[in-house]
Each structure stands twice: as structure tokens, then as C-alpha cells.
Amino acid sequence: xxxxxxxxxxxxxxxxxxxxxxxxxxxxxxxxxxxxxxxxxxxxxxxxxxxxxxxxxxxxxxxxxxxxxxxxxxxxxxxxxxxxxxxxxxxxxxxxxxxxxxxxxxxxxxxxxxxxxxxxxxxxxxxxxxxxxxxxxxxxxxxxxxxxxxxxxxxxxxxxxxxxxxxxxxxxxxxxxxxxxxxxxxxxxxxxxxxxxxxxxxxxxxxxxxxxxxxxxxxxxxxxxxxxxxxxxxxxxxxxxxxxxxxxxxxxxxxxxxxxxxxxxxxxxxxxxxxxxxxxxxxxxxxxxxxxxxxxxxxxxxxxxxxxxxxxxxxxxxxxxxxxxx
Amino acid sequence: xxxxxxxxxxxxxxxxxxxxxxxxxxxxxxxxxxxxxxxxxxxxxxxxxxxxxxxxxxxxxxxxxxxxxxxxxxxxxxxxxxxxxxxxxxxxxxxxxxxxxxxxxxxxxxxxxxxxxxxxxxxxxxxxxxxxxxxxxxxxxxxxxxxxxxxxxxxxxxxxxxxxxxxxxxxxxxxxxxxxxxxxxxxxxxxxxxxxxxxxxxxxxxxxxxxxxxxxxxxxxxxxxxxxxxxxxxxxxxxxxxxxxxxxxxxxxxxxxxxxxxxxxxxxxxxxxxxxxxxxxxxxxxxxxxxxxxxxxxxxxxxxxxxxxxxxxxxxxxxxxxxxxxxxxxxxxxxxxxxxxxxxxxxxxxxxxxxxxxx
Numbered sequence: 001x002x003x004x005x006x007x008x009x010x011x012x013x014x015x016x017x018x019x020x021x022x023x024x025x026x027x028x029x030x031x032x033x034x035x036x037x038x039x040x041x042x043x044x045x046x047x048x049x050x051x052x053x054x055x056x057x058x059x060x061x062x063x064x065x066x067x068x069x070x071x072x073x074x075x076x077x078x079x080x081x082x083x084x085x086x087x088x089x090x091x092x093x094x095x096x097x098x099x100x101x102x103x104x105x106x107x108x109x110x111x112x113x114x115x116x117x118x119x120x121x122x123x124x125x126x127x128x129x130x131x132x133x134x135x136x137x138x139x140x141x142x143x144x145x146x147x148x149x150x151x152x153x154x155x156x157x158x159x160x161x162x163x164x165x166x167x168x169x170x171x172x173x174x175x176x177x178x179x180x181x182x183x184x185x186x187x188x189x190x191x192x193x194x195x196x197x198x199x200x201x202x203x204x205x206x207x208x209x210x211x212x213x214x215x216x217x218x219x220x221x222x223x224x225x226x227x228x229x230x231x232x233x234x235x236x237x238x239x240x241x242x243x244x245x246x247x248x249x250x251x252x253x254x255x256x257x258x259x260x261x262x263x264x265x266x267x268x269x270x271x272x273x274x275x276x277x278x279x280x281x282x283x284x285x286x287x288x289x290x291x292x293x294x295x296x297x298x299x300x301x302x303x304x305x306x307x308x309x310x311x312x313x314x315x316x317x318x319x320x321x322x323x324x325x326x
Numbered sequence: 327x328x329x330x331x332x333x334x335x336x337x338x339x340x341x342x343x344x345x346x347x348x349x350x351x352x353x354x355x356x357x358x359x360x361x362x363x364x365x366x367x368x369x370x371x372x373x374x375x376x377x378x379x380x381x382x383x384x385x386x387x388x389x390x391x392x393x394x395x396x397x398x399x400x401x402x403x404x405x406x407x408x409x410x411x412x413x414x415x416x417x418x419x420x421x422x423x424x425x426x427x428x429x430x431x432x433x434x435x436x437x438x439x440x441x442x443x444x445x446x447x448x449x450x451x452x453x454x455x456x457x458x459x460x461x462x463x464x465x466x467x468x469x470x471x472x473x474x475x476x477x478x479x480x481x482x483x484x485x486x487x488x489x490x491x492x493x494x495x496x497x498x499x500x501x502x503x504x505x506x507x508x509x510x511x512x513x514x515x516x517x518x519x520x521x522x523x524x525x526x527x528x529x530x531x532x533x534x535x536x537x538x539x540x541x542x543x544x545x546x547x548x549x550x551x552x553x554x555x556x557x558x559x560x561x562x563x564x565x566x567x568x569x570x571x572x573x574x575x576x577x578x579x580x581x582x583x584x585x586x587x588x589x590x591x592x593x594x595x596x597x598x599x600x601x602x603x604x605x606x607x608x609x610x611x612x613x614x615x616x617x618x619x620x621x622x623x624x625x626x627x628x629x630x631x632x633x634x635x636x637x638x639x640x641x642x643x644x645x646x647x648x649x650x651x652x653x654x655x656x657x658x659x660x661x662x663x664x665x666x667x668x669x670x671x672x673x674x675x676x677x678x679x680x681x682x683x684x685x
Contacts, residue, residue: 069468
């Protein structure tokens with residue numbers, strides 16, 4: 001057991017699975033000697049050699065496309081897009097091929113690939129390095145979209161994603177990469193996909209979130225408890241496919257639901273969760289579902305990003321308002 | 327000033343359009359039985375093609391891309407590959423697929439709108455079709471990477487059309503294949519047209535073959551109406567890929583003797599008489615002339631071949647028409663290895679609304 005950051009836990013999971021399974025191959029821009037721009041792949045080249053830790057030419061559609069070919073040919077590629085803003089050239093390959101090769105071949109060919117990428121704002125990086133566009137991936141049938149929010153979940157969910165027989169988009173909140181350390185046991189145990197994690201049990205309101213916003217949501221839950229409001233905090237973790245049952249069970253208990261995400265509001269995954277809560281738990285609701293999200297703007301550059309990111313006070317205010325609704 | 331690099335693009339042809347030998351024939355072409363096999367396959371493909379268009383016109387299949395005039399390209403490429411090689415097709419390469427275990431009836435099933443026609447269950451070394459133009463060379467590079475990592479001595483071949491060479495993925499695939507020295511052959515079936523846009527408007531490059539040079543490996547042009555040249559150059563390139571991990575780009579030139587697909591009308595953009603001018607070069611007549619000159623082919627043999635091939639195609643059409651419809655729940659069966667719980671409700675709803683199958 002060792003205390004480590006989220007990005008170190010990603011590295012630990014990669015090393016574990018590469019040792020356990022020779023078909024796992026890591027590829028991407030600067031993942032070799034440089035160990036990745038965030039050091040997620042540090043040391044892997046020395047341990048596993050250049051056949052299995054491959055610096056690619058700089059072309060993201062290529063990274064996606066060759067990973068699909070490798071996966072269909074029996075390897076388990078774990079490919080890195082350097083930032084989510086640079087995933088888009090690979091989107092065509094992901095949507096038209098990775099997500100549907102199993103369906104197109106009636107199961108005769110599969111695509112057990114993991115596409116990892118850092119995502120989200122709040123680390124003062126240049127433009128295009130701060131995207132939270134998970135909804136454009138979560139919309140696609142055939143994909144899984146998995147987002148860890150702690151070192152332990154990064155380790156366990158990445159192992160599960162690599163072992164999953166279908167394509168997984170693994171979004172790593174860059175704001176949490178070195179935010180907090182946690183003891184992680186390197187035992188190779190995966191955590192379940194398609195499953196929410198209830199981080200805090202409560203009775204008055206259900207706070208639904210994922211990724212880096214888990215930080216502000218937990219802080220809000222602390223503040224709320226000081227005001228006598230008991231918040232349940234759910235980390236969705238796999239936003240595609242949704243574990244809606246856990247969310248509905250919680251809302252049926254609390255009667256209130258606030259969804260918090262960093263991505264722009266319109267067409268965000270929060271809209272889908274909100275609709276599902278309305279469809280399935282309307283009569284349990286004691287107040288309208290609320291969404292606290294990033295604005296429907298372009299993610300601002302570093303100087304303004306603190307105004308874009310939802311904070312714990314906005315969450316507290318939204319909860320306080322709906323507590324008074326009924 | 328000094329010249330730092332110079333490149334050449336060779337052009338290969340053994341048999342000219344009059345059926346005369348113009349270069350030293352490769353060994354296989356000295357065996358007339360081998361040539362008759364290639365001839366038979368081209369004839370079979372043309373009969374299939376004519377039949378497929380008729381099936382589309384009568385509503386028995388959907389949109390279908392004809393291969394008329396390109397039989398030499400696909401039959402030659404397919405003959406130049408080994409069974410254990412991996413093939414990553416585009417969507418017009420029937421003549422390759424049928425040499426690799428895919429049934430004509432599966433091809434009709436696919437164009438008839440049934441996913442089961444895309445699974446090539448009995449022919450595992452073939453990828454499914456790739457309709458997004460130019461996206462599949464990347465898959466070929468990925469497979470070649472896997473083969474190289476596992477030290478398997480096979481090679482990968484992928485085909486795209488002349489239009490596909492304008493796609494970024496095509497360049498990205500060649501680029502990585504060059505850097506990583508991958509066992510892959512990129513075939514460009516240059517039939518002069520990308521739907522309505524002629525080759526001359528696709529690129530200012532003198533040849534498509536030269537695009538390989540920027541990726542650091544050889545490109546060559548091959549007369550696609552000379553099935554002997556196509557088979558030979560494919561064999562040479564595949565051997566080089568298998569034995570030396572050296573990629574090659576083959577630009578195989580023919581002429582599309584058809585509309586782009588049955589949904590297209592080439593009279594809107596193709597100058598009148600062009601197709602007829604090119605017909606003098608079409609691949610089947612060329613080989614037939616040569617076989618006749620060798621004294622191994624005559625009208626009687628031709629008649630018997632035509633009858634035999636037509637019967638084979640009739641049988642495959644019957645097989646296709648008798649295919650049982652798929653079940654409605656198959657929409658959900660292959661989304662994931664195991665259908666996630668949240669979608670079970672949608673599947674059950676579909677079954678309830680749609681019954682077990684639509685007739």
C-alpha cells in the first residue's frame with residue numbers, strides 16, 4: 001500500500017495490467033521516453049520496451065484508427081490523447097468504427113480498446129486544453145465513458161476498463177491529477193464499471209456528479225451539513241451506460257436532486273439524468289431537479305476559468321433554495 | 327543549389343490491350359491454367375455484378391456499387407494475397423473478398439441491408455467493409471502493428487479508391503507505416519472517379535503512387551486492366567511486407583465502367599463516349615485475346631464458362647433470397663458483449679412492438 005496521486009494511480013494500473021497481460025500495449029504522443037506530458041506513462045518504456053510502449057507520430061485520428069486495428073487483431077491497446085481538445089480528430093474513428101465494429105460484424109470482431117485523455121479546466125493550461133465534452137461521447141451507442149475522481153477509483157476503474165471487452169473512453173480529470181493523495185493497494189483488483197459510487201450517505205438531497213466536480217460537491221456537502229442539511233453524494237463514474245437505478249433509489253429517498261457538472265449545460269449528461277429522474281421518480285420529487293454546470297460558453301482561458309467552474313457555494317445555494325421549495 | 331533527393335515512380339504492365347506480351351512475364355503467368363483461373367474469376371465477377379444491378383433495379387437489394395471494368399484490379403489483388411494475410415476492404419472489392427472465403431450471397435446480404443452480410447464469419451482474416459472513405463488504411467496499419475509485435479509473418483493489405491487518397495487518414499496511415507516499418511500494402515484502386523469528381527480534380531500530384539514517397543516508402547503504378555501485372559505486383563509487395571516489414575503503395579489504374587453506385591447517374595458528369603473509349607482497355611477481353619493467341623481458349627470453352635458461371639451466380643442469388651430474416655432483438659445483441667441494464671428496457675420494448683421478426 002502506498003499513498004499516491006490520481007495520476008500515479010493511473011500509472012500503477014497501467015504497469016500492473018501490462019505485466020499481467022502481454023496483449024496490453026500503450027501508445028500515444030510522448031508516452032515513451034517522456035512518460036506522457038502528465039507523467040501517466042512514466043517508467044513504462046523501461047519496464048516493457050518499445051514494442052509495447054509506443055510513441056506515435058503526431059496524429060490523433062491515426063492514434064484512434066490504429067488502436068482499432070490493433071484491438072480487432074487481438075491486442076488491448078491503451079491509447080492516450082494528450083488532451084481532450086485533441087481527441088476530436090479521432091472522433092470519426094471512435095464513432096464510425098470503435099463503437100460499432102462488434103455490431104457491424106455481429107460479434108465476430110471486437111474492439112477492446114481504452115482511449116485515455118486528461119479532461120476539464122482549472123489547471124491554467126492554454127486554450128483547447130480544458131475541454132469537458134464528455135456528452136459527445138456519452139451519446140454514442142456502443143461506447144463506455146468512465147471518469148475516475150480519486151486515486152483508488154482511477155486504479156480500479158482503469159483496470160476494469162482495460163479488461164472490458166468493449167471500447168472505453170477513460171476521462172481523467174486533470175484538475176484532480178495531483179490534488180489529493182490516497183492509499184492505493186496494488187493488488188490488481190478492478191472496480192465495477194456501469195456502477196455509481198455513493199461517496200456520502202444523506203437523507204435530504206441527492207447530489208449527482210462526476211470527475212473533478214466531485215471535489216466541490218463534497219465540499220458543498222460539508223457546508224450543507226453545518227446548516228443541518230444531509231446531502232447524499234453520488235459519483236456517477238460511468239456516465240455511459242448510466243447506473244440510473246442507484247440515482248433513482250437515492251432520489252426516492254431524499255426527494256431532491258441536484259446535478260453538478262463542469263461541462264456546458266445544454267445537451268450535457270445532466271440533462272439526461274434530469275430527464276430520467278423526471279420519467280422515473282417524479283412522484284418522489286419534493287422540488288424541481290436543479291443543474292449546476294459550466295456555462296454555455298467556450299471554456300475561457302486561464303484568467304477567467306475560475307468564473308466558469310461551478311463552485312461549492314453555488315451548489316449550497318441551489319440546495320438551500322430547493323430545501324425551501326417544499 | 328544541390329538536389330537532396332530524387333524519386334521515381336515505375337509503371338507495370340505485362341499485357342497490352344491487344345493481348346500482346348510487352349514485358350517478361352512472371353513465373354505464374356507461364357502456366358496457362360493459372361491464367362484461366364484468373365480469367366474465370368473475372369468472368370464470374372462480371373456476371374455477378376450484372377446480376378446485382380438487376381437485383382437492385384427490381385428492389386431485391388439496396389444501393390450497390392458496381393465493379394464493372396475493375397475486375398482485373400480486384401481479382402488480381404485477391405490472387406496476389408496469401409490465405410493467412412489480413413484484408414481490410416473498402417466496399418467495392420468483391421473480387422478480393424470472394425477469393426478469401428466470402429460468399430457472393432453474403433455480399434448480396436450486405437447490400438440488401440442486413441448486418442449479417444458484413445461479419446464474414448467463415449472468412450476470419452477479413453475486416454468488414456469500410457464505408458467512411460479512407461478511414462480503413464489506419465485499421466490496416468493497426469493490424470500490421472499487432473502482427474509485427476507478435477512476430478507473425480503475415481502481411482496486411484487494404485484498398486481505397488482514388489478519392490480516398492485525399493483523406494487525412496490515408497496519409498496518417500502511410501506515415502505511421504513508414505515510420506514503424508509495418509507489414510502492410512496500401513492499394514489505391516484508381517478508377518478515375520470519386521462519384522462525380524475526376525482524378526484530375528482530386529490532386530495536382532502527377533501520380534497517386536508518389537504519395538508513398540512522402541511517407542518514406544515506394545509507390546508504383548500498375549495497369550489495372552492487366553490482371554497479370556496486378557497479381558504479380560501484389561505478390562511482390564506482400565512478400566516485401568512479410569519478409570522485410572516494408573510497406574508499399576500500389577496505384578492500380580482502371581476505369582469505372584459504371585455509375586458510382588446504382589443511386590448515381592454518371593451521365594450528369596461523364597463526357598459522352600468516354601466510357602466507350604476506355605472499354606477498349608477493359609481487362610477481360612485483354613486476357614481472352616492472349617489466351618486465344620496461346621491457343622488455349624476458344625468459343626466453345628467461352629460458352630461453357632459463361633454457362634457455368636451464370637449457374638453459380640443463380641445459385642448464390644437463390645441462397646440470398648432464401649435467407650431467413652434476422653430477429654428484431656439483434657439490434658441490441660451486438661452493441662456490447664453484455665447489454666447494459668439500462669438498455670434492457672428498450673430492447674424489451676422493441677421485442678414487444680416488433681414481435682420476433684419482421685417478414
